[in-house]
Amino acid sequence: MNLLISIAACVLLSATPLLAQQIGGSSTGSVHAPVHDAENRPITAGGFVANAPVVFRDVSAQAGLTSWRQADGTADMKYILESLGSGVALLDYDNDGWLDIYLVSGLTYDAVNGKTAPEHAALFHNNHDGTFTDVAARAGVTNDRWGVGVAVGDYDNDGWPDLYVTNFGKNRLYHNNHNGTFTDVAEHAGVALDSWSTGPTFGDYDGDGRLDLFVPGYVHYDLNHPPVPGSKNVVSNFCQFRGIDVFCGPRGLQGEHDHLFHNNGDGTFTDVSVKAGVSDPNAYYGLTAVFADLNDDGKPELLVADDSTPNYLYRNKGDGTFEDVSFESGYAVNGDGRETATMGIGVGDYLNNGRPGLFDTDFSDDYKVLYRNEGNLDFTDVSYDSGIAKQTIPFLSWGTGFLDYDNDGWKDIFIASGHVYPQVDKQDWGTSYAERPLLFHNQKGNGFDLVAAASGSGLAAVLPARGAAFGDLFNDGRIDVVLNSVNHTPTLLRNMSEGKHSWVELKLIGGPKSPRDAVGAAVYLTTEKLRQRADVISGGSFASSNDPRLHFGLGDATTVDEVEIHWPSGAVEKIKLPKVDRIFTVEEGKGVVGELCATCAKLSPETAAVR
DSSP states (O other), rough: HHHHHHHHHHHHHHHHHHHHHHHHOOOOOOOOOOBBBBBSSSSGGGGTTTOOOOOEEEOOHHHHHHGGGOOOTTTTOOOOGSEEEEEEEEEOOOSSSSSSEEEEOOOOHHTTTSOOOOOOOOEEEEOOOOEEOOOOOHHTTOOOOEEEEEEEEEETTTSSSSEEEEEEEOOOOEOOOOSSEEEEOOOHHHHOOOOBBBBEEEEOTTTOOOOOOOOEEEEEOOSOOOOOTOTTTGGGGEEEEETEEEEOOSSSSSSSSOOEEEOOSOOOOOOOHHHTTSTTOOOOOEEEEEESSSSSSSEEEEEEEESSSSSSSEEOOOOSEEEEHHHHHHHHHHHOOOOOOOOOOOETTTTTTSSSSEEEOOTTSOOOEEEEOSSOOOOETEEEEETTTTHTTTOOEEEEEEEEETTTSOEEEEEEEESSGGGGGGGGGSOSSBOEEEEEETTSSSEEEEEBBBSGOOOOOOEEEEEEEEOTTEEEESOEEEEEETTSEEEEEEEEOOOOSOOOEEEEETTTTTTTTTTOEEEEEEEESSSEEEEEOOOOTTTOOSSSEEEEEEOOOSSOEEEEEOOTTSSSSEOSSSSSSSEEEETTTEEEEEEOGGGSSSHHHHHHHHO
């Protein structure tokens, strides 16, 4: 089946210039009829249901996050540089047991030209009472560059999470100083680059116990000669969408190459992109990357989501190099044999069969793609069969992830959306510039149902969203969501689902032969009825990083039978958990070394108010 898809894709790619002239600068499906709700609003900004259960509540203001605002160019988005937005990371930067929030910001042309002060990133410290305080300036992580993505990883194995922030221009590697501050060591480490980088990922691709770094590249962009209609390097048809004038690109523009940096173990990295076979000689438009072990051989594969060009899936050969199996695997294109404008990647074992599936977000007028993992790096597009495809077509989607929002033991899908063309609000296309998020509930492996967006709830928040990160911000065993939107304040969606199911979370600490933060570990948790898998991953979604702790909803179970951990070192360890509804710290070779139960104590008035 995948061979046929590959052949069809090759034929299609040969016709890409003609298709691009028809549909503009981004790869989409065919034009679809507009979809409206009962009040004649575009379905992307409507369709709300009165009296539906509230799954998420927007607590951004109460939590103190709305004091900060992402900036990215101007509201009319004249240039593609202004359109990408930025990612978000969840990390416990001070090791106090509570997740903090790092939000990347872009810039404006006025800031670049020195006419205004540069916008800055935010680091919101978790105050343990439902509120957060921006400490970015004190911590030294304001970036002050045209930021895009962020990945979290303890690259020097000192037990403290570090940050890699990508930019248009030079990137930053923020080393954690263990005292609430960071130092940018990107130049010394050799990972600064100086192009347009997007969604990075950390992973130990060669099994030496140290995190390496992969950085995708997007478009070669000249600030002094931006791509506009009439430019020498721009075809005018690449500057239209559905017949209206929009910014130019990415199609018709020169792409940037990707970079793999090997960790030398002395605070420096070496660019091994060409040697390893992942340099992207085609110069596709990379947006997000993820290291993840997809064939259960203990070695992480590399996924790259490419905008309007085929996606990459690189098989880890175990000798320091990768094999490009993008088309053979079925991941390069969707089930129609067509490349998509892929923005974000979700990785998760949504069937509870021990094999991570993949979910890709993409442009409006195109369905979002769910790939079922058949084993041996063979993936099948099951978007329509699973109930995902049809309802996602009007949305232009970015950040995404698999999360068990109701702790029933089955991973659900969250999608953050927002258009890139403000002009769509003046058209009757059934889509909108600001869009609501989507949540699909897993029907125990038998497809997905769209969760109703209760009026006034977090699922009814209409935003120009980009980055999305998922994690237990309140240590209550329920997964929350943080969104970073273009030229907008951040959004914290607190999980309000009924607490009728038990759960456990695992913070893993690697041993001497594994990365200290255990990136690359796979955990299998068994109860009486289910065997679930979760992986420690850095990066993904859209240019974002999730809670590194692994979360398992237990459904009807009240005990855990067994936890089997496949450490990055190759060691396999089985442990017992004495209780549930706890966050356990597990160290390689030592078993459970700590536990946290924030919900055991009575909630403070401040936390109750935010809740």
